Amino acid sequence: MSLESIPTRGRTLDYAAGVYDFCEPMLLFGREKAINKRLVGLLEIETSHRILDIGCGTGVLSKRIADELDAETGGISVGIDASGKMIEGARKKRGSDVSRFEVAAAEKLPFENEYFDSVVSTLFFHHIHLDLKERALSEAFRVLKPGGKLVISDMHTPTNLFGAILSHASRWILFQPQIGENIRGVMPGLIKAAGFLSPEYVTTYFGYITVFSTIKP
Ligand SMILES: C[S@@+](CC[C@H](N)C(=O)[O-])C[C@H]1O[C@@H](n2cnc3c(N)ncnc32)[C@H](O)[C@@H]1O
Numbered sequence: 067m068s069l070e071s072i073p074t075r076g077r078t079l080d081y082a083a084g085v086y087d088f089c090e091p092m093l094l095f096g097r098e099k100a101i102n103k104r105l106v107g108l109l110e111i112e113t114s115h116r117i118l119d120i121g122c123g124t125g126v127l128s129k130r131i132a133d134e135l136d137a138e139t140g141g142i143s144v145g146i147d148a149s150g151k152m153i154e155g156a157r158k159k160r161g162s163d164v165s166r167f168e169v170a171a172a173e174k175l176p177f178e179n180e181y182f183d184s185v186v187s188t189l190f191f192h193h194i195h196l197d198l199k200e201r202a203l204s205e206a207f208r209v210l211k212p213g214g215k216l217v218i219s220d221m222h223t224p225t226n227l228f229g230a231i232l233s234h235a236s237r238w239i240l241f242q243p244q245i246g247e248n249i250r251g252v253m254p255g256l257i258k259a260a261g262f263l264s265p266e267y268v269t270t271y272f273g274y275i276t277v278f279s280t281i282k283p
Contacts, residue, residue: 069150074171076148076194077242079123083151086124087159093189094271101219101271102130105186108217108268108279114139115183118209120172120202121190122147125156125165131186132165144182146170172202177209184215189275192221192248199244199252203260210282216262221248222276229273253278 071080079086091098105127109117113136119128122145135141145167147153156167170176172190185206191199206216224230237245257265257280265278 069154069169071150072148072169072171074148074173074194074198076121076171076173076198077244078147078149078152078193080149080151083124083149083155086152086155087126090123090126094275097271098126102127104269105188105217105219105277106130106134108277109184109186109215111135111184113141116140116142116144116181118175118177118182118185118206119143119145120175120185120187120206121193122156122167123149123152123189125160125167127186127188128156128167129160129165132160132162135164137163142166144168144177146172146175148172173198173205174201175205175209179208180211180214181209182214183211184217185210186217186219188219190220191218191253192242192245195244196247196252196256199247199256200260203256203262207261207282212282214282215279216257216265216282217277217279218253218257218265219271219275219277220253221245221274222253222270223249223251224274225270225276226273229270232272233274 128145132143268277
């Protein structure tokens with residue numbers, strides 16, 4: 067039986083789930099493995115950690131995180147996505163005793179307060195409108211333990227001409243005003259407003275994807 071998607075105003079990718087693993091490396095110009103390695107490094111993972119990947123898609127990063135964990139010490143990687151088809155694919159290809167995938171909306175996470183040691187999210191926030199960005203960040207804050215890390219890698223104000231062309235073209239070709247919000251640079255302010263420390267700018271890839279890292283005080 068196929069998994070139902072969860073209703074959200076976010077732009078879910080049910081229709082792309084079947085080809086996502088093929089297309090996504092192209093969006094990252096073949097540097098997906100290196101980028102995920104850097105993100106995993108930023109999370110400072112211990113084998114007993116519980117780590118949440120928001121908007122996980124087919125779970126490539128979640129699985130990479132799970133490889134650092136040990137179920138026997140309580141370690142678990144949980145990927146959530148509002149798309150049933152994405153989660154179906156993730157479970158089939160990457161589910162295990164340390165790698166769990168659930169259909170859920172980022173703006174209403176089905177987890178108790180302070181459950182996770184870290185929260186990560188890649189290429190997800192440009193899929194949701196400003197109010198949902200706020201709600202998803204406040205949910206990330208709620209489910210994180212104090213001292214826990216939040217790492218976000220997403221579209222942000224372009225830093226070069228290539229990044230600017232790519233970002234603005236995506237915004238208009240995909241009719242996605244949510245991307246316009248990221249281009250305007252809303253993410254750091256929203257992260258701080260949700261209660262996190264001022265986010266550190268870690269790096270920018272291809273002039274259009276910026277990595278932010280912060281902590282729940
Ligand atoms: C571009 S994909 C990113 C997938 C993966 N994180 C990656 O980096 O390849 C964005 C994902 O966000 C999901 N999504 C959109 N709105 C959502 C929401 N409100 N809650 C959870 N997931 C959502 C989509 O279904 C899609 O799988």
